[in-house]
Amino acid sequence: MNIGIVGLGYWGPNLVRNFTGNSSVKTVYGCDKNPARLRFIEEKFPNVQLTSEYSDLLKNPSIELIAIAIPVVFHFDVAKQALEAGKHIWVEKPFTASSAEAEELIELAEKKNLQIFVDHTFIYTGAVKKIKETVDKGELGDVIYFDSVRVNLGLFQHDVNVVWDLAPHDLSIMDYVISKKVKAVCANGIANYYNHENIAHLSLYFEENCFAHFHVNWTSPVKIRRMLVGGKKKMLLFDDMENLEKIKIYDSGVELENQEGIYNALVQYRIGDMYSPKVNHTEALSMAVKECIDAIQQKRKPLTSGIEGLKVVKILEASDQSIKNRGKIIEL
Numbered sequence: 001m002n003i004g005i006v007g008l009g010y011w012g013p014n015l016v017r018n019f020t021g022n023s024s025v026k027t028v029y030g031c032d033k034n035p036a037r038l039r040f041i042e043e044k045f046p047n048v049q050l051t052s053e054y055s056d057l058l059k060n061p062s063i064e065l066i067a068i069a070i071p072v073v074f075h076f077d078v079a080k081q082a083l084e085a086g087k088h089i090w091v092e093k094p095f096t097a098s099s100a101e102a103e104e105l106i107e108l109a110e111k112k113n114l115q116i117f118v119d120h121t122f123i124y125t126g127a128v129k130k131i132k133e134t135v136d137k138g139e140l141g142d143v144i145y146f147d148s149v150r151v152n153l154g155l156f157q158h159d160v161n162v163v164w165d166l167a168p169h170d171l172s173i174m175d176y177v178i179s180k181k182v183k184a185v186c187a188n189g190i191a192n193y194y195n196h197e198n199i200a201h202l203s204l205y206f207e208e209n210c211f212a213h214f215h216v217n218w219t220s221p222v223k224i225r226r227m228l229v230g231g232k233k234k235m236l237l238f239d240d241m242e243n244l245e246k247i248k249i250y251d252s253g254v255e256l257e258n259q260e261g262i263y264n265a266l267v268q269y270r271i272g273d274m275y276s277p278k279v280n281h282t283e284a285l286s287m288a289v290k291e292c293i294d295a296i297q298q299k300r301k302p303l304t305s306g307i308e309g310l311k312v313v314k315i316l317e318a319s320d321q322s323i324k325n326r327g328k329i330i331e332l
């Protein structure tokens, strides 16, 4: 398969490295309108065919898939042109800048029998796979909350706020791990430096009795990547800054007991053992590339298709609306 990659800035070179490393890929074509980025790729990956004109990728009949790694505001136009030219697409997170754009791309891809892969990279990490397995086999019991913190200093984006930049990672993990349906979003945030929020807190309510919270921040002095998944039986901590014990499962919980004759509910805490399961450390992006190519070859939707991309975009959109209205609850 021949692949075109448009956008060779910060993230694009990782796509180049992983697509060139996949055995099903014959030639990688790269495109960036910035000549300095083309020179950078030329030095590191001399086998990549380079151009500054996107239309060169569209016109090339040997290219089956176009991967899009440009700023979010441009995803839709570039993705639409690729689908119209008959190419499958890989689109970086977040899928699009609005749900209307996502819906239009999904419809167009269906009509043209093409696949959309949305790069929700974290879904392809060994750690998130392990969390999913743990939840699916019922080890945590009924999941009642999901609580995530993703904060660090920088990189401010020009086109989107911190919610659109960082929260897609956690929202996509949540959507993958918890099968419950999100019902409403409430978000608060503040823009201290320019017109895009640099700190935000998102709260999600589910149809069932479950709650999720996300804290994203570009202005934190320390880098924190932590996530708690609370079940009624056990609770799980995912700390992505840990090298060895990324996941810890705690046999801790709370039980309500009614003592006979006394009508007060008594809360009993259970603090049992903790263990850290083994996690596969294969690079997530190489697994994502494999899934994207397999899905195209097997003519099926990938694990992270346009549908999963749209679900995340709907929550991002609702968050913006809520932030503008000082935490108003937005029903989905």
Ligand SMILES: NC(=O)c1ccc[n+]([C@@H]2O[C@H](COP(=O)([O-])OP(=O)(O)OC[C@H]3O[C@@H](n4cnc5c(N)ncnc54)[C@H](O)[C@@H]3O)[C@@H](O)[C@H]2O)c1
Residues within 6 Å of the ligand: 006, 007, 008, 009, 010, 011, 012, 031, 032, 033, 034, 037, 052, 054, 068, 069, 070, 071, 072, 074, 078, 092, 093, 094, 119, 120, 121, 165
């Ligand atoms: N999956 C992940 O973990 C992850 C991580 C970082 C960024 N991203 C996503 O990747 C995308 C790109 O982010 P980035 O940080 O690499 O941005 P960037 O600004 O560093 O790079 C974008 C590049 O695209 C080029 N470009 C823009 N429009 C173009 C066009 N029409 N034709 C050709 N070249 C064009 C620019 O010249 C630039 O070199 C964003 O959607 C971002 O959210 C994903």
